[in-house]
Amino acid sequence: MCTSRPIGFVGSPYHDTANIPKGLGAKHAAEGVLKILPELEPGLTDIEGFSHLIVLWEFDRSQGFELIGTPPCDNRPHGVFATRSPRRPNPIGLTIVELLRREGPSLHVRGLDMLDGTSILDIKPYLTGIPTEVIRRGWLAEAEAGKQ
Amino acid sequence: MCTSRPIGFVGSPYHDTANIPKGLGAKHAAEGVLKILPELEPGLTDIEGFSHLIVLWEFDRSQGFELIGTPPCDNRPHGVFATRSPRRPNPIGLTIVELLRREGPSLHVRGLDMLDGTSILDIKPYLTGIPTEVIRRGWLAEAEAGKQ
Numbered sequence: 001m002c003t004s005r006p007i008g009f010v011g012s013p014y015h016d017t018a019n020i021p022k023g024l025g026a027k028h029a030a031e032g033v034l035k036i037l038p039e040l041e042p043g044l045t046d047i048e049g050f051s052h053l054i055v056l057w058e059f060d061r062s063q064g065f066e067l068i069g070t071p072p073c074d075n076r077p078h079g080v081f082a083t084r085s086p087r088r089p090n091p092i093g094l095t096i097v098e099l100l101r102r103e104g105p106s107l108h109v110r111g112l113d114m115l116d117g118t119s120i121l122d123i124k125p126y127l128t129g130i131p132t133e134v135i136r137r138g139w140l141a142e143a144e145a146g147k148q
Numbered sequence: 149m150c151t152s153r154p155i156g157f158v159g160s161p162y163h164d165t166a167n168i169p170k171g172l173g174a175k176h177a178a179e180g181v182l183k184i185l186p187e188l189e190p191g192l193t194d195i196e197g198f199s200h201l202i203v204l205w206e207f208d209r210s211q212g213f214e215l216i217g218t219p220p221c222d223n224r225p226h227g228v229f230a231t232r233s234p235r236r237p238n239p240i241g242l243t244i245v246e247l248l249r250r251e252g253p254s255l256h257v258r259g260l261d262m263l264d265g266t267s268i269l270d271i272k273p274y275l276t277g278i279p280t281e282v283i284r285r286g287w288l289a290e291a292e293a294g295k296q
Contacts (some may be wrong), residue, residue: 002240002269005238082197125285
């Protein structure tokens with residue numbers, strides 16, 4: 001068992017999951033703040049040098065999980081580990097955000113898709129991307145192709 | 149508090165952290181197996197279509213954390229959230245691996261940097277990369293430039 005406690009909380013414009021863009025072509029351009037606990041602020045030293053951050057957070061308003069589910073962007077069911085569904089065995093979410101600026105323990109970022117008040121579990125620098133041309137995106141690419 | 153249980157375990161050639169490539173220019177080309185619990189196998193449905201996976205795992209042999217530390221690839225200290233240090237407030241690791249093939253509940257992958265037996269917390273499809281030209285990598289880029 002691995003027990004995590006929040007390192008901070010998300011300040012987001014989203015107060016209801018219905019307002020978060022989902023599905024094919026959803027753009028996550030919302031700006032907000034990652035409010036890190038003041039006692040952990042030294043852990044942010046030098047983070048300003050990174051343009052993008054990986055945020056791990058808790059799907060704290062999601063209950064239970066399902067191994068097979070139909071995502072909002074397709075009409076076919078897929079395994080939970082082949083989707084970003086919130087209803088996962090361990091309800092950990094992952095979002096890559098653009099760091100706009102830091103003010104003490106607060107990181108102003110763009111690209112949020114979490115609800116206001118969401119617990120943050122970890123922040124890591126985003127270091128390298130897989131070149132776009134080698135990424136295969138399985139059912140998601142098929143769903144996108146079908147919608148065109 | 150967020151409590152996670154393993155969804156499976158890593159079969160890795162690394163049995164000692166000393167053998168895992170670290171620091172500047174470290175290449176993670178090790179092959180191994182993500183052994184998912186048989187009862188969760190339905191959650192892998194359609195995962196074969198993705199070339200790369202995000203693996204969240206537990207630094208289960210790491211004790212405690214430090215907010216400021218000096219990583220193996222630099223001689224200057226940095227905040228823990230600006231590094232990939234295992235000594236984090238929540239000991240969650242993240243690795244992007246290439247999916248080679250699936251055999252039932254076992255995912256054969258390339259690019260491991262975890263120890264053999266490491267607990268896996270989640271697997272997500274890798275969907276999009278940030279274009280390399282817009283990624284800024286702060287102290288790490290400086291450390292690399294200094295070594296040339």
